[in-house]
Amino acid sequence: xxxxxxxxxxxxxxxxxxxxxxxxxxxxxxxxxxxxxxxxxxxxxxxxxxxxxxxxxxxxxxxxxxxxxxxxxxxxxxxxxxxxxxxxxxxxxxxxxxxxxxxxxxxxxxxxxxxxxxxxxxxxxxxxxxxxxxxxxxxxxxxxxxxxxxxxxxxxxxxxxxxxxxxxxxxxxxxxxxxxxxxxxxxxxxxxxxxxxxxxxxxxxxxxxxxxxxxxxxxxxxxxxxxxxxxxxxxxxxxxxxxxxxxxxxxxxxxxxxxxxxxxxxxxxxxxxxxxxxxxxxxxxxxxxxxxxxxxxxxxxxxxxxxxxxxxxxxxxxxxxxxxxxxxxxxxxxxxxxxxxxxxxxxxx
Amino acid sequence: xxxxxxxxxxxxxxxxxxxxxxxxxxxxxxxxxxxxxxxxxxxxxxxxxxxxxxxxxxxxxxxxxxxxxxxxxxxxxxxxxxxxxxxxxxxxxxxxxxxxxxxxxxxxxxxxxxxxxxxxxxxxxxxxxxxxxxxxxxxxxxxxxxxxxxxxxxxxxxxxxxxxxxxxxxxxxxxxxxxxxxxxxxxxxxxxxxxxxxxxxxxxxxxxxxxxxxxxxxxxxxxxxxxxxxxxxxxxxxxxxx
Numbered sequence: 001x002x003x004x005x006x007x008x009x010x011x012x013x014x015x016x017x018x019x020x021x022x023x024x025x026x027x028x029x030x031x032x033x034x035x036x037x038x039x040x041x042x043x044x045x046x047x048x049x050x051x052x053x054x055x056x057x058x059x060x061x062x063x064x065x066x067x068x069x070x071x072x073x074x075x076x077x078x079x080x081x082x083x084x085x086x087x088x089x090x091x092x093x094x095x096x097x098x099x100x101x102x103x104x105x106x107x108x109x110x111x112x113x114x115x116x117x118x119x120x121x122x123x124x125x126x127x128x129x130x131x132x133x134x135x136x137x138x139x140x141x142x143x144x145x146x147x148x149x150x151x152x153x154x155x156x157x158x159x160x161x162x163x164x165x166x167x168x169x170x171x172x173x174x175x176x177x178x179x180x181x182x183x184x185x186x187x188x189x190x191x192x193x194x195x196x197x198x199x200x201x202x203x204x205x206x207x208x209x210x211x212x213x214x215x216x217x218x219x220x221x222x223x224x225x226x227x228x229x230x231x232x233x234x235x236x237x238x239x240x241x242x243x244x245x246x247x248x249x250x251x252x253x254x255x256x257x258x259x260x261x262x263x264x265x266x267x268x269x270x271x272x273x274x275x276x277x278x279x280x281x282x283x284x285x286x287x288x289x290x291x292x293x294x295x296x297x298x299x300x301x302x303x304x305x306x307x308x309x310x311x312x313x314x315x316x317x318x319x320x321x322x323x324x325x326x327x328x329x330x331x332x333x334x335x336x337x338x339x340x341x342x343x344x345x346x347x348x349x
Numbered sequence: 350x351x352x353x354x355x356x357x358x359x360x361x362x363x364x365x366x367x368x369x370x371x372x373x374x375x376x377x378x379x380x381x382x383x384x385x386x387x388x389x390x391x392x393x394x395x396x397x398x399x400x401x402x403x404x405x406x407x408x409x410x411x412x413x414x415x416x417x418x419x420x421x422x423x424x425x426x427x428x429x430x431x432x433x434x435x436x437x438x439x440x441x442x443x444x445x446x447x448x449x450x451x452x453x454x455x456x457x458x459x460x461x462x463x464x465x466x467x468x469x470x471x472x473x474x475x476x477x478x479x480x481x482x483x484x485x486x487x488x489x490x491x492x493x494x495x496x497x498x499x500x501x502x503x504x505x506x507x508x509x510x511x512x513x514x515x516x517x518x519x520x521x522x523x524x525x526x527x528x529x530x531x532x533x534x535x536x537x538x539x540x541x542x543x544x545x546x547x548x549x550x551x552x553x554x555x556x557x558x559x560x561x562x563x564x565x566x567x568x569x570x571x572x573x574x575x576x577x578x579x580x581x582x583x584x585x586x587x588x589x590x591x
Contacts, residue, residue, distance in 0.1 A: 036485050057490075065487040075478035077500055087496075088486040132482075139487065 022196035028179035068136030076120035126157030246310030254344035270341035271315035285336035359551030382517035385456035397468025418462030423521030455522035467508030
């Protein structure tokens, strides 16, 4: 037996959008399947609205019927779109006329009314995912679970599905629990985020917490912090500390006492780049690091510029400003980082 | 060569003039094999479902055994059933030996393994995501099973058609349990074997052509099912889904 998830201690509140973020294979799907009562945990307790779900099948069924799940790979049955959407209601023995009107409503919400009589297997991936959402929606679930709802979709369909999720949340106040490996999606949708790493919840918090104050290296890397530096606190004046990194000293905000070994996390978009011999406008930037560009990698409309000041540091620069400064590998530059933009954690490892 | 050619034309003549004996033999063949197929399907579909949807020790072994029985020689089934159904046998009191009913029993036994095996394979071919989806939509275990069987309906139907093909084309059981009694238990395959033996080639060729014709119809139906020509065809063959 392999342990897939452990030490999961988590409460999801009624009416919130909670997003699990983590790399592929970290256990997001397993966790959603447990919540939807598709699988039984080997240990531990899952409570739904105060009811212990480790109960006889009839009880589990009645709880499961208060939820609905949309899977990563939508599976449609070989019948019409409308019939696919109606399944959940048929299983609940709802009257035919009621089923028809609710299927109509759900298809209208997802914008597939015109395809009601099409064979569901002939739909595109995005349309199938919308059928899956309509099918979940039609049962009026209190909790809607979505497992990587846009993982296989193009940007246009992704936006469509995200808007749909927001719309459902606003209109029905459904509690929405979704998983994604896409940080940006988490950012767009979530009230709270739980980061899952290797089957454990590594951090729960607001988007801001996780983006700017990650609890560890793995999370930091996952949320796009490429620069992680090791240093030692040299002095600390009421929270504003001088930290020795390689052969330079950086100012940062931390309660850590002098002598503490720390890790510094710096988001690439917080680093500014200026030419070494240019004019430096007066700014509040405390830390100015002289270095040489070692690598430039395109990143959408940006360039990820890595420079070496004794340690590597990555900055996100727009292509336009890179052109204006004529940045290239070997250019000597000054990198600026605000003291408040450096996240400091005591380094135990 | 001329014998074959003239035999062929006489055979066509027997068919187009609806020769009573030829028609009677063909009708009995169809009746026996269709009845056997219906009974076998009635047993094999729930049985296959039972095996597919339950986990138990030796499940893999059982499936291997069933697959082995796909190719059980028809004469072996004939022999076993003969021993069971003969007057002195344990099932002798039913008096089924040398009756069409006995032949139906024989062909049913013969095709149950292939039907059961193919039903299990058909159900196994349904994506695991489908059953997860159904369960998460609030289906009871019974509702889940019914829906998955419906989803596999085309594959199951082709299994049934294949079973019918095996039933109507076999000789062993028909000969040994039916006894090839003229007007009573004589079917296409046993008649061909006998008439060829006594040199009545036109009659044999006529029956052979009918058998081929039936095989052709079976293949056409199979193709219609598997290619799923149109939604309407599927609904006709698979039953309308409401």
